Amino acid sequence: MTQIEAARKGSITQQMVEVAEDEGFTPEEVRDLVATGEVVIPRNLHHEFRAIGVGRRLRTKINANIGASNFHQLIEEEIEKLYTAVRFGADSVMDLSTGEDLDRIRAELLSRSPVMLGTVPIYQVASERSIMQLEAEGFLDVIDRQARQGVDFMTLHCGVTRETVGRLRGHQRVTGIVSRGGALLAAWIERTGGENPLYAHFDEVCAILREHDVTLSLGDGLRPGATGDASDRGQIAELLTLGELTQRARAAGVQVMIEGPGHVPLDQIEANVLLEKRVCAGAPFYVLGPLTCDVAPGYDHITGAIGGAIAAAAGTDFLCYITPAEHLRLPDVDDVREGVIATRIAAHSGDLVKGVRGAKAWNDQMSRYRKDLNWEGMYALAMDPDKARRYKEESEAAGSNVCSMCGSLCSVNIDNAALKFARRRTLQAPPVEAHAAQ
Template sequence: MMFRKSFAALLLTLSSSVDGFVPRSMMASSPSTLGVATDPIKSEELVTKEANIKSTRRTKPTLDPLNPEFERIQLVRHLRSTGYNPKEGIPKLRKEWIAEREGKFERYTQMHFAKKGMITEEMLFVAEREGVEPEFVRSEIARGRAIICSNKKHLELEPQIIGRMFKVKINSNIGNSAITSSIEEEVEKLQWSTLWGADTLMDLSTGKHIHETREWILRNSPIPVGTVPIYQALEKVDGIAEDLNWEVFRQTLIEQAEQGVDYWTIHAGVLLPYVPMTVNRLTGIVSRGGSIHAKWNIFHHKENFAYEHWDDILDICAQYDIALSIGDGLRPGSIYDANDEAQFAELKTQGELTRRAWEKDVQVMNEGPGHVPLHKIPENMRNQLEWCNEAPFYTLGPLTTDVAPGYDHITSAIGAANIGALGTAMLCYVTPKEHLGLPNRDDVKAGIIAYKIAAHAADLAKGLPGAQDRDNALSKARFEFRWNDQFNLSLDPVTARAFHDETLDSEASKTSHFCSMCGPKFCSMKITEDVRQYAAENGYGVEEEAIQKGMQEMSEKYKEMGNKLYLDDMENVVNPLADLSP
């Protein structure tokens, strides 16, 4: 059974990444604790729901589970010719799902449904996407170890699950600023992000027209969209942090909830007593949201209003099914400040806020650093699991060194792969423009690809069923010199093909048994192929036997030539492998 994209994503080709998903028949065996699909006996209601889920998908085109990036590129080319209009938005996949549940429950959250033993359409959708049993999805959500960010107002959404027992997800940040970028550019960044495989997206707009920009993004996004509400609240008070108050913040939350925002980053853990802990830091407070709250706390000498009104925030979330990404406003902005008192004090408060959210059936993930050297990363993961009761961890990198401006997508992807392998559920991408400026579409792509690599490497390390299938398929294509298959199986087919075309751009070169690195005479894989061919032609069962036989023949030839190391006439010497080259 192969995962087929919904009509919504196919129309826009802005699908969430499904790389690593494989047909159940191909899936490796694994412990039952991973919830791998085994097709148990299901209730009539569940069977009906699954049938309805399948009926929402088009039969063509499909996304090949082993090369979704290539398929998305093909779909883009097709749909550009159909005259797609982003102003009209994409079809509302969840319209009937939401209508069926509306008004029937005290709280409207996936956690609430999961605790009641319900398997929702959203759970079924992600179960097929992940290749696991729906019941396993439900149980992970019920215990808080996984979340589905799915505001009931975001009808266009294709559900995505975030949890350490599932594939590592990546988040892409976009957003305008007071200096540059337009609404159209931000929608294009959304399309570009989802094309290359972003699983979620955060709109971090801080300039004008925040509401309108977000509306366009939500109506065209098949992936979960998050925001940092304090940014818009600050705009409402003309950028003066001291003038913020709970009422302005509450109105902003309701406004965004009605639009369909799926998750919020709220820095409720930046408490008044923690602010002085940052005084001796090398880089102070580097989080925008964290610095806004810290400034408000100090100016009024009052506790963080988001912390004080946490229960009110939870009530809003429970009404719309908005997940909370509890912000790390005191994250370290340099490796010098990593794992300090302020960072971990806030993390403990995140744990308190997480447990309070679960009491009201609100889904939560915890945000993490930041700038952390490799040897300090494990401590972050251990503390988060212990203090936050295994809620999903969502980290910005972390960046493992501070010396590479312009290359921080690399410095952070190193840390991201490391912490992802240890259990982080989602990674927030970093672009080459980090610390330098607002990223453009090329920067967005570079950041996403770097983080797709990190996330996939983490999935391999975690041993998720089917995670290695794509690697194996590409390696086989590489060994067999199937160049087009290599390109299509890669995370970035466009760049892979372009690099090959730089030196071997003819169509004939796409079937050649060498590349420009080693050429036709020194390709190790070609030499191995020659050995295997020689073995087959001479009736040898294994390569070792062929090698030994070849060595014996050459030894006999050496004796025939008089046991001489150097010969005057080389033309009469026959190498049994010499004629096998192209």
């Protein structure tokens, strides 16, 4: 039985208990959110780790994409990226490996991953066959293989159909199709005239996912790859299809989340979130970035974090990181760390205004440590404690209670001293009544 099936029957699973403990809810509250599909718990029956929930009222989760490519294939490096992502706070990693030996790479990562692990099965299908052989059997075989291995969620571009691709091609786009899965499927549809096998065989796909409780992450294969393409007909047509598929998957006992763009200007992000929640019946929204401008290669973890914060504040549940390597190369270990930290900042900024439990308490405690010039306390609560300590301790103010920014003019120190003085004077002053009597 999957998490959503158990919840609908009124049962509370061990995974619901774990999510409730970590998020400050009762197990009953988590069960009810899972039953409606507003929260998913992506955890394959064959993958042992402490369950993580994604969805409404929960902490915004973040994902780090890792994985080898056919240009660069070193399993040791991917394992190091996994450990780095987890160490800096990723709730999930996606193995986006392409090239050879994909089953082995995934097995190595799964056996070490203490967080959710996701994949995009079409990468393996396309790595093992030519583009003209994207037949249903190939998809079902790869999905089944990965599900048996323990993959917790899979991105499947079921909404790239003859109709949605036709709508996309009906108008001019700046960057066309930028999703790898979307581009492969659209090319296959346009060359063969056939229907996307993931759409045509959706019930069979759901049956495999249900058997292993793999969460379906409905991919946005037609997402905009330029801010000028955001919220266009192709993107919205695909979203409408994903809304219909959400209902079918839930009816089949499969947990579902929805993937979203991509490149979106600031003034369209909130509308994208509201539309997804409405069209997809409250399904958790999982967005890539979104990047709010197109001109910062080398710094796209920042453009992604700006969009991610707005998206999280508007109700997005899951942010996929962007690294400084975006658009340029496969990320290395340092890029992974930078991307995870930037995305955590975005997620936490959103959580502060969404009222997520514990977010404000963390923030406020850091502020109190700052007021007290309690450096050990600040390091302990920092997202990157090592970097915070290194910056202070390698400066000219190492060991001082102030930092080298303002030195002896440290406003916090001056104000603390002034407050201390004022308090002492208040204690020493005669009571007001004594003044009045004189």
